Every structure is written in C-alpha cells, then in structure tokens.
Amino acid sequence: MSESMKPSTAESGKAGGSDRAQRELERFFALAQDMLCIAGFDGFVRRISPACERIFGFTPEEVKAQPFLAFVHPEEHPKWLAELQNLASGGVSTGFESRARCRDGSYKWILWNAAADMTEGLVYAAGRDITERKEAERESRALLASIVQFSHDAIFARDLTGTILSWNKGAERQYGYSATEAVGRPVSILMPPDRADDFAEIMARIKRGENIEDFETERIRKDGRRVAVSLTISPLHDPEGRVTAASSIARDITERKRAEAEIKKLNEDLERRVLERTAELAAANQDLESFTYSVSHDLRAPLRHMDGFSRILIDEYAEKLDPEVRGYLERIRAGARQMGRLVDDLLKLARVGRHDLAREATDLGAIASEVVENLKNDVDGRVVEWKMGELPRVECDASLVKQVFQNLLSNALKYTGPRERAVIEVDRVTRDGEHVLFVRDNGVGFNMKYADKLFGVFQRLHRADEFEGTGVGLATVKRIVDKHGGRVWAEAEMGKGATFFFTLGPVGKDGTKIETR
Amino acid sequence: MNEIEIVLVEDDGNDVELTLQALRDNGLVNRIQVVRDGEEALDFIFCRGAFAHRSFLIPPKLILLDLGLPRLDGLEVLALLKADARTQSVPVLVLTSSADDRNTLRGLSLGVDGYVRKPIDFRELRDALRDAGFAWLLGADAASPSVGSTPSESVL
Numbered sequence: 025m026s027e028s029m030k031p032s033t034a035e036s037g038k039a040g041g042s043d044r045a046q047r048e049l050e051r052f053f054a055l056a057q058d059m060l061c062i063a064g065f066d067g068f069v070r071r072i073s074p075a076c077e078r079i080f081g082f083t084p085e086e087v088k089a090q091p092f093l094a095f096v097h098p099e100e101h102p103k104w105l106a107e108l109q110n111l112a113s114g115g116v117s118t119g120f121e122s123r124a125r126c127r128d129g130s131y132k133w134i135l136w137n138a139a140a141d142m143t144e145g146l147v148y149a150a151g152r153d154i155t156e157r158k159e160a161e162r163e164s165r166a167l168l169a170s171i172v173q174f175s176h177d178a179i180f181a182r183d184l185t186g187t188i189l190s191w192n193k194g195a196e197r198q199y200g201y202s203a204t205e206a207v208g209r210p211v212s213i214l215m216p217p218d219r220a221d222d223f224a225e226i227m228a229r230i231k232r233g234e235n236i237e238d239f240e241t242e243r244i245r246k247d248g249r250r251v252a253v254s255l256t257i258s259p260l261h262d263p264e265g266r267v268t269a270a271s272s273i274a275r276d277i278t279e280r281k282r283a284e285a286e287i288k289k290l291n292e293d294l295e296r297r298v299l300e301r302t303a304e305l306a307a308a309n310q311d312l313e314s315f316t317y318s319v320s321h322d323l324r325a326p327l328r329h330m331d332g333f334s335r336i337l338i339d340e341y342a343e344k345l346d347p348e349v350r351g352y353l354e355r356i357r358a359g360a361r362q363m364g365r366l367v368d369d370l371l372k373l374a375r376v377g378r379h380d381l382a383r384e385a386t387d388l389g390a391i392a393s394e395v396v397e398n399l400k401n402d403v404d405g406r407v408v409e410w411k412m413g414e415l416p417r418v419e420c421d422a423s424l425v426k427q428v429f430q431n432l433l434s435n436a437l438k439y440t441g442p443r444e445r446a447v448i449e450v451d452r453v454t455r456d457g458e459h460v461l462f463v464r465d466n467g468v469g470f471n472m473k474y475a476d477k478l479f480g481v482f483q484r485l486h487r488a489d490e491f492e493g494t495g496v497g498l499a500t501v502k503r504i505v506d507k508h509g510g511r512v513w514a515e516a517e518m519g520k521g522a523t524f525f526f527t528l529g530p531v532g533k534d535g536t537k538i539e540t541r
Numbered sequence: 542m543n544e545i546e547i548v549l550v551e552d553d554g555n556d557v558e559l560t561l562q563a564l565r566d567n568g569l570v571n572r573i574q575v576v577r578d579g580e581e582a583l584d585f586i587f588c589r590g591a592f593a594h595r596s597f598l599i600p601p602k603l604i605l606l607d608l609g610l611p612r613l614d615g616l617e618v619l620a621l622l623k624a625d626a627r628t629q630s631v632p633v634l635v636l637t638s639s640a641d642d643r644n645t646l647r648g649l650s651l652g653v654d655g656y657v658r659k660p661i662d663f664r665e666l667r668d669a670l671r672d673a674g675f676a677w678l679l680g681a682d683a684a685s686p687s688v689g690s691t692p693s694e695s696v697l
Contacts, residue, residue, distance in 0.1 A: 321609065324638040325553060332559035332660040 059134070059151040065112060067091040070146065079134075079153045081127030097123035097131055111140040111147055121154065133158040178253075178274040181260065184231065186211045186223060189269060198253075198276055200246030211272075216244040230259045230270045240277065252278045309378050320371045327367070330360040362492070369496035373481070376424060376503045386422045388461065389415035392450050395429040399437055406446065408437070413451025416459065420528045424504045431497040432463040432524050438491055439467030439522070458527060466521040470514075478514055501526070546572035550582040550618065551607040551636065559660040560605070560636075567663050574601070579613030582606075583621065586628060600631055602678055603670075605657070607636045616651060623652035632675045636661070 053060055053073050060073040069092050072084045082095070093101055100122045107117050117138040123131040138149035172179050178195035182188050191206040199206070199214055212223050219241050229236055236257040242250050253274045260269040334357045338350060345353075389412065396410050433448065440446035449464040470478075470485045477483040479502040482495040501524075505512040509529040516522035547569065551557050557575055564573060576582045584590035586604075588597045604622070608615030615635070622628045632654040655669035670676055 321638055325556070328638065328660055329555040329559065332555070332562075336559075336562055 056150075061149045061151065063092055063147045063149065065108065065145060065147070067093060079151075080124050080132055095125050097125065099123075108147070111138060112142075114140070114142065117149075121158075124151075175273075178276075179271065180206070181269050181271045182211045183269045184227065184267070186227065195274070198245075198251065198274065199243065205246075214243045216242055216250060219243070226255075226257060226270075230257060231267055233259050233267055235259070243274065251276055252281045312374075312378060316371055316374050320367045323367050324364060327360040327364045331357050331364075334360070362494075366494045366496065369494045369500070372427065373496055373500045373503065376427070376500055376507070379421070379424060379507075381421050381424070381507055383419045383421060385417055386420050386425065387415075387417050388420075388425070391422065391426050392429050392433075395426060395433050396450075398430075399433055402434075403437065406441075407444065408440070408446045408448065411447065411449040411451070413449070415450070415452060415461065418528055420508055421504075424507070425528065428501050428504050428526065429463075431501050435493075435497060435524075436463055436465035436467065436522075438493070439469075439486075440465050441491070442468060453525075455525075460525050460527050462523050462525045464521065464523040469516040469518050469520050469522045471518050472516060475514060475516075479512070545574040545585075546602045547574070547605065548582065548585060548601045548603070549573055549575045549605045550579070550610065550615070551575065551605070552577050552610050553607070556607065556636075556659055563661040563663055563666075579610045579615065579618045582618055583613070586622070587625075597627070600628060602631070603675070604631060604633045605636055605661075606633055607659075619651050619653060632670065632673055632678070634666070634669055634673075 056073055056075060058073075059075045059079060061069060061076075062071045063069045068090075069084075069088050072087050074084065076087055077083050080095070087095065093104060096104055103120075103122065107120055111117055117136060120136040120138070122134055122136065124134045125131055132153055132155040134151040135154045136149050136151045138147050140147045172190075173192045175192060175194045178198040179190075179192045180188055180195045181190045188206050188209055188211055191201070191203040195206065196202055201209075201213075212220065215222055222239075222241055226236060226239075236255065239255040239257070241253060241255065243253050244250055254277045256273045256275075258271050259267040260271055262268045334353045338345070338353050338357075342350070392412060392415060396412070400408075429450075433450070436448045437446070440448065443466060447466045450462070451464075452459055452461045454460070468486075474485050477485065479498045480495075481499040483499075484493060484495040486493070502512050505526050505528065510527035512524065512526040514522055514524045547564070549557065549560060551560065561573065561575070574585060576585050581591070582604075585592045585595070586601065588595040606615050606619060610618070619633055619635070622631065622633060629652075633652075634655045634657050635653050636659050637656050638659055654673040654675070657666050657669050667676070670678055
C-alpha cells in the first residue's frame with residue numbers, strides 16, 4: 025500500500041492498497057476547490073477533478089475530449105508550450121497565470137502549479153481560479169493610474185538616462201507638452217539653462233536610491249514661461265531591487281513664492297514705516313521739548329520782572345509807602361510767584377507725558393526717605409512725625425516715582441499745617457491680594473463728595489487763601505501712575521486727614537511686578 | 542581809570558536793571574560792564590570792534606552770562622571763552638531763569654563754572670562763586686548784602 029499522496033495512475037481505481045486510504049484520496053480529489061489535473065505531453069488531459077465544471081463549466085469528459093490548449097486563450101499558447109518544455113526538462117511550474125476559456129465563451133484567470141513525473145510521462149497540476157483577484161488587481165491598478173493621470177500635480181516617470189516614460193494630465197497642464205509630445209523626450213527640455221545642473225544632481229541621487237523631497241527649483245514650459253516648482257522624486261526599483269527609473273511629482277509653487285515675496289516686502293515696508301514713525305515721534309518729542317522749554321522760559325521773564333521791581337519798591341521805599349500800597353505791591357509779587365510755580369508745575373506735567381518709562385528695580389523706601397529728608401528743611405518750627413514703613417523694591421521709573429512721593433508728601437506736609445503735631449505715614453498695605461502704597465496724613469482732609477475732582481489739572485478742593493497750590497501736583501501724580509499701568513485714589517475725612525493710595529502696575533501674588541513691557 | 546571787573550552779558554533791559562540793583566546794593570556797580578549780546582561781549586572781552594581801544598592787559602574777573610541772547614547765543618560765547626587760553630581761567634556764571642534750567646543746559650560739558658538764578662540774589666552769587674573756588678573775588682566786605690549803601694572797597 026502506498027503512503028504517498030501521489031495519486032495512482034488514472035483509468036480505473038485499482039484495488040491496490042487499503043480501501044480506506046484509496047477512498048480518502050478519491051474524496052480529496054473530488055472535493056478539492058482547486059482543479060486537480062493530470063495531463064500528458066501529448067496535449068490531452070487524462071484526468072481532471074470535478075472542480076473544473078464548477079470553475080469553467082465543462083465536465084471532465086468534455087475537457088478530456090479535446091487537446092487542453094483548446095481551452096486556453098490563444099495568446100497564451102506560446103507561453104504554455106514554453107512552460108511544458110520547462111516541465112519536460114524536469115523543472116516545476118509555479119505561479120503560472122493563464123486565461124482559460126469557459127463554456128459561455130468568457131475567460132477566467134487560472135493560477136497553475138505543476139510538476140512532471142518523467143517516468144510516467146505525465147504532468148500533475150493544480151489550478152486556482154484567480155479571476156476575482158485579477159479583477160481586483162486590475163481595478164486597483166486602474167484606480168491608481170487614474171489617480172496619477174488626473175492628479176493636479178505634474179507626475180511623470182523617467183528612466184536613468186532621463187528619458188520621459190510617462191506623463192500625466194497635470195504635467196500636460198503644468199508644462200504645456202501633451203503626453204505624446206513629452207514621452208520619449210529627455211527630461212532636460214523642462215530645465216531652463218540656469219538650472220541645467222539639476223539633471224546631474226538628481227540623477228546621481230536617484231541612482232544611489234535616495235528619495236528627493238521638496239527640491240525647490242524652476243522649470244520652463246513649452247511656451248518658454250518659467251514656473252517655480254517643488255519636486256519630489258523617488259527611485260523606482262525592478263523586482264530585483266535595482267533602480268531602473270524615477271517618478272517625479274512637481275508641484276507648482278509660483279503662487280506660494282509670490283505670496284512669500286509679497287509678505288517679505290510687506291514686512292520690509294512695515295519695518296521701514298516703523299522706523300520712520302519712530303524717528304518722526306522722536307523729532308516731535310524734541311520739538312515739544314524745545315517748545316515747552318522756550319515757552320516756560322519766556323513766560324518766566326515777565327514774572328521775574330514783576331516780582332523783582334515790586335520788591336525793589338517795597339525794599340527801597342518801605343517807609344514812604346502806605347500799608348495799603350505795600351499790600352498791593354505784595355499781591356503783585358505773590359501773583360507773579362504763583363504764576364511762576366504754575367509754569368514750573370505745568371512744565372513738569374508736560375515732561376511726564378513725554379518721558380519714556382524706564383523701568384528698573386527701585387528701592388521705594390530709599391526714594392521716599394530721600395524726599396522726606398529734603399522736606400525736613402521746610403518744617404522749621406513745626407512738630408512733624410514721619411512714620412516710614414517697610415517699602416518694597418519694585419520695577420518702576422525711579423525719577424518719576426520720586427516725583428510722586430515728592431508731590432504726595434509735600435501735600436501731606438502742607439495740609440497738616442494747622443495741626444500742632446503733624447503725623448505723616450508712608451507704608452504699604454495689601455488689598456484684594458494687591459500691594460498698595462500709601463501716604464497718610466492727619467491734616468485737614470477733604471470732602472469725599474469732591475474726590476473725583478482731586479486729580480484734574482487746576483482742580484483744587486481748598487481755597488487759595490487757605491492753602492497755596494497750583495492744582496497740578498496730583499494731576500502729575502496721576503499721570504505718572506497711569507503711565508506705569510497702576511492706579512491712584514484717595515480716602516479722606518474732613519478735619520481728620522487723608523490717605524492717598526497708589527499702585528505701580530500689575531502685581532503678582534508675592535508682590536513682584538508683572539512685567540508688561 | 543575804572544577797570545572793568547565784571548561783565549554782564551544780558552539782553553533783557555529789565556533783567557539788566559534788576560541785576561544791577563542787586564549788585565549795587567553790594568557796592569559792585571562801578572566795576573560792571575553791561576553788554577547786550579554775544580558779539581558785543583566778545584568784542585569787549587577780546588578788545589576788538591567797538592572796543593578796540595581797550596587794553597587786553599587785564600581781562601575781566603567775572604562774567605555773568607545769560608544764555609537767551611539774540612544772534613550769537615550764550616552757549617557759543619561760553620564755548621569760545623573756554624577755548625581761548627587767554628580767557629579760559631575767567632570764571633563764567635550762567636544766569637538761569639529757573640532751577641531746572643540746569644538740567645537742560647549743556648553748559649557743564651562746555652566748562653561753565655556755576656549757575657545763578659535770575660533775578661540775582663547776592664547770597665546766591667556769593668555761594669556760586671565760592672563753590673567754583675572764586676570766593677576771594679568778592680572780598681571781605683561782601684559777607685552780607687546791604688541796602689542803599691555807597692560803593693565800598695572790594696578786591697575787585
């Protein structure tokens with residue numbers, strides 16, 4: 025009994041071997057989904073499994089009745105003959121695809137695997153219906169082909185000598201050559217003279233198996249117009265892995281390049297305009313500076329003269345003058361001096377507006393102390409208690425903040441004049457998580473009803489004969505604080521005193537300033 | 542012959558009057574030459590032009606210079622005085638109309654010796670001179686301003 029799977033010679037089931045094994049083989053032969061076939065070198069099928077009827081509609085009897093080539097697509101005959109030669113000389117046949125004619129006249133694709141037994145002189149083959157697969161392959165190839173063909177980008181292939189092998193619709197549109205005009209021509213027809221070097225570089229890299237991506241260059245169309253492109257070129261390999269060709273995808277980037285150039289130009293324009301504007305601003309500032317300087321200079325001269333000559337009159341003719349006349353002269357002098365102070369204060373206010381904020385780490389305590397020391401010179405005969413708290417270091421403009429302290433503290437000093445014992449306090453407090461600085465006095469205070477007038481220019485909440493002043497000091501404080509991005513406000517009670525609060529910009533939780541500039 | 546010891550360079554008539562008044566009170570008015578602009582000042586100091594007759598042998602001891610002069614401006618006069626070896630060492634006090642004029646003047650870099658506010662207060666003048674190292678110019682008599690006195694002796 026033979027254990028091998030090789031079927032015994034056909035014609036009739038011989039009673040050799042175990043019945044069960046034989047029946048098993050017969051069942052296998054009958055049930056196999058692939059066609060199992062035994063054929064001779066004379067061109068006739070000896071035996072073929074019933075699968076053939078299922079696959080292409082002929083009964084095994086019908087198949088055996090004719091030479092098997094009758095069932096093979098005529099174009100394939102040479103292939104079959106060659107393959108049979110191969111089998112005859114002892115080779116095996118694997119993956120042999122061929123079209124078989126069906127009963128209804130259509131063709132199906134069959135994949136054959138076969139081997140020959142030369143002692144028997146027979147070919148033993150198994151055939152699989154791969155028509156569906158073939159169809160799917162064909163559809164997929166068709167789809168890919170149409171994707172390439174109709175792609176907006178120019179897609180074409182070239183061989184290693186640079187000859188164009190294929191040319192899609194996108195390439196036709198981009199370069200102006202039809203497919204028939206382009207295929208077979210060298211790819212260098214697309215290169216303008218100044219880009220001729222591209223050819224050698226691209227070919228060298230392709231031959232090395234490199235992928236070229238985003239290669240920006242220029243190409244020239246059939247009509248001579250140049251077009252800016254971004255190239256992606258990939259090597260194509262044969263089944264053995266050798267580079268035999270390259271596919272190119274060329275994207276037209278003319279628009280992009282134009283947009284980039286425009287943006288660059290816009291940026292340059294913008295930069296130039298910023299520079300011009302800055303220069304203009306600097307010039308305007310300078311003009312304003314000279315203007316305010318000469319205006320204040322010229323305004324001071326007549327004031328000086330009024331004050332000076334009145335003083336001479338008072339000094340030289342004291343004894344000869346009525347008290348009333350003296351009084352009038354004093355008032356002339358006082359008027360002139362007040363005007364002088366107004367000019368000075370307005371000049372300072374104007375300067376704050378023009379001053380560029382120069383933030384640096386500043387010890388507020390040191391500044392406040394400095395101002396207090398200077399003010400102590402003006403307190404002859406008065407009892408003044410100065411209470412200085414622990415003031416933080418903050419990022420601010422030191423000279424401007426000094427003016428803030430100067431104005432607030434001299435105000436405090438002024439409005440505590442009527443007090444026997446003036447108490448002036450400088451400290452900080454935390455309100456709603458913010459660090460706030462304040463100057464507090466026990467002076468005459470003011471009516472909170474008029475609080476919104478406090479910081480206006482020339483706005484005063486006391487009569488000139490009660491307390492001298494220009495009404496510009498607090499306006500200057502507000503302008504400086506505003507410039508820092510901070511806030512200033514006051515709380516007061518008539519007859520009890522006033523507290524002026526201010527911040528110097530957005531504050532972090534731990535009291536450090538958040539830099540906004 | 543009265544030697545001119547102080548040159549006052551000031552164009553504004555009222556300011557001249559007020560300045561002379563202050564200096565008069567301290568006995569200095571006989572030794573003051575008033576010139577009304579920069580050109581005249583240079584002519585006087587260098588003994589040329591209208592002042593060609595003057596002798597250069599003894600230059601003025603003090604120059605009070607206002608800056609707001611017509612034509613040749615005060616800073617240019619200052620620069621010229623400090624550039625010339627013959628006048629370099631003569632103290633020049635610049636007359637300013639306010640305390641903060643000093644901040645805007647380039648005078649310091651040009652070699653000014655001090656600033657005095659207008660109208661001139663004698664104490665301030667004396668202090669400015671002392672700070673510049675020229676206190677001896679005003680002499681012992683000039684310890685305090687006096688009113689309506691006759692010209693008195695001074696080193697000047």
